[in-house]
Amino acid sequence: xxxxxxxxxxxxxxGASLAGPAAAEEKPEVRIGTDGGYLPWSSMxxxxxxxxxxxxxxxxxxxxxxxxxxxxxxxxxxxIPALEQGKYDILVGGIxxxxxxxxxxxxxxxxxxxxxxxxxAKSAGLNGKSAWPELRExxxxxxxxxxxxxxxxxxxxxxxxxxxTIRLYDNQDSLNLDLxxxxxxxxxxxRSPWIALTGTTQGEGIEILSPDLNFETFxxxxxxxxxxxxxxxxxxxxxxxxxxxxxxxxGEIRRISEHWFGFDISTRADPAVCGA
Amino acid sequence: MxxxxxxxxxxxxxxxxxxxxxxxxxxxxxxxVLAALATWAxxxxxxxxxxxxxxxxTAFRSTPLLVQIFVxxxxxxxxxxLRESPAWIVLKDPFACxxxxxxxxxxxxxxxxxxxxxxxxxxxxxxxxxxLGLSPLKVLFLVTVPIAVRRAxxxxxxxxxxxxxxxxxxxxxxxxxxxxxxxxxxxxxxAVIEVFCMVAAIYLAINTILIMLLRALELRLTPLHERPxxxxxxxxxxxxxxx
Numbered sequence: 001x002x003x004x005x006x007x008x009x010x011x012x013x014x015g016a017s018l019a020g021p022a023a024a025e026e027k028p029e030v031r032i033g034t035d036g037g038y039l040p041w042s043s044m045x046x047x048x049x050x051x052x053x054x055x056x057x058x059x060x061x062x063x064x065x066x067x068x069x070x071x072x073x074x075x076x077x078x079x080i081p082a083l084e085q086g087k088y089d090i091l092v093g094g095i096x097x098x099x100x101x102x103x104x105x106x107x108x109x110x111x112x113x114x115x116x117x118x119x120x121a122k123s124a125g126l127n128g129k130s131a132w133p134e135l136r137e138x139x140x141x142x143x144x145x146x147x148x149x150x151x152x153x154x155x156x157x158x159x160x161x162x163x164x165t166i167r168l169y170d171n172q173d174s175l176n177l178d179l180x181x182x183x184x185x186x187x188x189x190x191r192s193p194w195i196a197l198t199g200t201t202q203g204e205g206i207e208i209l210s211p212d213l214n215f216e217t218f219x220x221x222x223x224x225x226x227x228x229x230x231x232x233x234x235x236x237x238x239x240x241x242x243x244x245x246x247x248x249x250x251g252e253i254r255r256i257s258e259h260w261f262g263f264d265i266s267t268r269a270d271p272a273v274c275g276a
Numbered sequence: 277m278x279x280x281x282x283x284x285x286x287x288x289x290x291x292x293x294x295x296x297x298x299x300x301x302x303x304x305x306x307x308x309v310l311a312a313l314a315t316w317a318x319x320x321x322x323x324x325x326x327x328x329x330x331x332x333x334t335a336f337r338s339t340p341l342l343v344q345i346f347v348x349x350x351x352x353x354x355x356x357x358l359r360e361s362p363a364w365i366v367l368k369d370p371f372a373c374x375x376x377x378x379x380x381x382x383x384x385x386x387x388x389x390x391x392x393x394x395x396x397x398x399x400x401x402x403x404x405x406x407x408l409g410l411s412p413l414k415v416l417f418l419v420t421v422p423i424a425v426r427r428a429x430x431x432x433x434x435x436x437x438x439x440x441x442x443x444x445x446x447x448x449x450x451x452x453x454x455x456x457x458x459x460x461x462x463x464x465x466x467a468v469i470e471v472f473c474m475v476a477a478i479y480l481a482i483n484t485i486l487i488m489l490l491r492a493l494e495l496r497l498t499p500l501h502e503r504p505x506x507x508x509x510x511x512x513x514x515x516x517x518x519x
Contacts, residue, residue: 077459077462077463080466080468081468100464100466101466104466145450148459148460148463149460149463153463167370167450168450168452168456168459168460169450170448174350177350177353177354178350178353178450181353181354181359182359182368183353183368183370
């Protein structure tokens with residue numbers, strides 16, 4: 001029995017090594033890392049399948065590139081180390097393009113851009129401010145939650161540090177729970193999770209606060225979101241960019257954006273990448 | 277990492293050491309009281325008290341601390357009636373929640389340590405004390421407790437170290453202790469290895485000091501004749517050495 005097993009394993013190993021060179025000619029599949037808990041960019045269906053704006057877009061890109069793609073869900077905080085270790089080829093899922101990240105890693109062109117907003121309980125009466133300084137004044141002394149490692153946290157550190165109590169969360173879901181429980185006076189995130197939250201029955205008492213804090217007023221927030229990869233994956237980045245150019249021109253990104261966000265967040269084709 | 281970043285990281289981590297120490301300092305006495313109560317209840321004549329104590333110890337020893345923290349923090353806040361009750365004053369605050377959850381957990385383990393210590397008290401010593409005519413209370417405080425404390429201290433030292441390390445879980449409920457600050461610094465600087473090695477070194481330093489202090493205490497509590505003899509390099513002439 002034991003000998004038979006050893007024989008079988010040897011045969012399998014031989015088979016694998018023979019099949020090796022033949023398979024190598026085909027391009028290896030693209031390993032995509034994504035959060036899976038960041039609605040509507042990247043989330044899980046109850047059945048455990050990944051879905052969302054970035055998942056749908058990445059699938060379209062893979063189709064264009066004629067490459068096989070494999071998605072793996074992993075919490076955001078561990079994704080960059082995993083990418084650097086070579087566990088993934090690219091990360092997608094509402095990842096903002098920033099100069100700091102560009103120092104160590106490379107981005108595809110920006111394909112979407114979304115403002116960030118504060119959200120708070122309707123009963124707090126914080127809504128209706130027309131400009132940021134006015135809202136800032138109303139927020140002083142409050143406890144405000146934000147997901148760590150996001151552009152929203154950056155905003156908090158730059159604009160409010162010292163004047164408010166900042167609480168950091170590992171993910172948007174925990175942030176939502178504490179906002180709903182009333183442990184937080186307000187919370188800051190991209191506009192999209194708030195749209196998702198206020199659309200649920202639980203989130204009825206929550207409202208999105210004006211004004212929209214967009215990337216144009218606070219330029220350190222970057223030019224939008226892109227796919228994140230290592231600097232050495234030039235070939236994949238170029239192929240990904242070419243596919244994005246085509247999808248932008250055909251209005252495909254606008255279409256899926258309207259499906260997932262309810263409005264158009266796609267950015268224009270980057271002339272430096274796509275040509276005129 | 278350049279010098280400026282290193283300095284900033286170190287300053288922020290140094291500030292977080294106090295939060296970690298405060299968590300441990302608040303948790304350990306509370307856990308000790310809970311453990312004493314559980315130990316007392318487990319030896320009680322009343323069946324209900326015994327059952328409650330056994331259920332408490334079993335439940336908290338058999339579930340992960342992370343799950344306990346999440347249930348207490350995110351789970352209980354789901355109930356509107358609880359949010360309106362006075363318990364919310366404690367539950368609303370992440371630091372207090374972390375202390376309560378960790379105290380409950382370390383209390384259960386410490387109860388086991390106490391049980392072990394009490395079981396190690398020789399029956400003969402207790403009987404001898406009784407035969408001398410000491411009152412039960414005197415037997416407890418003059419014989420049972422001193423022996424039990426000595427026997428239990430190594431295991432309790434271990435529990436103290438474990439609790440100090442477990443404070444890192446408080447970062448999952450927004451308490452910015454060492455690990456929480458480290459995670460934040462990591463996402464700002466991307467210097468994953470550097471930041472976490474620094475954090476590991478800080479935990480190592482704190483625990484080394486703790487372990488040394490506890491060893492010293494252990495030695496102090498050991499009666500003179502039981503202390504290990506200081507080893508001297510023997511200078512005895514070896515017989516037959518010349519042969």
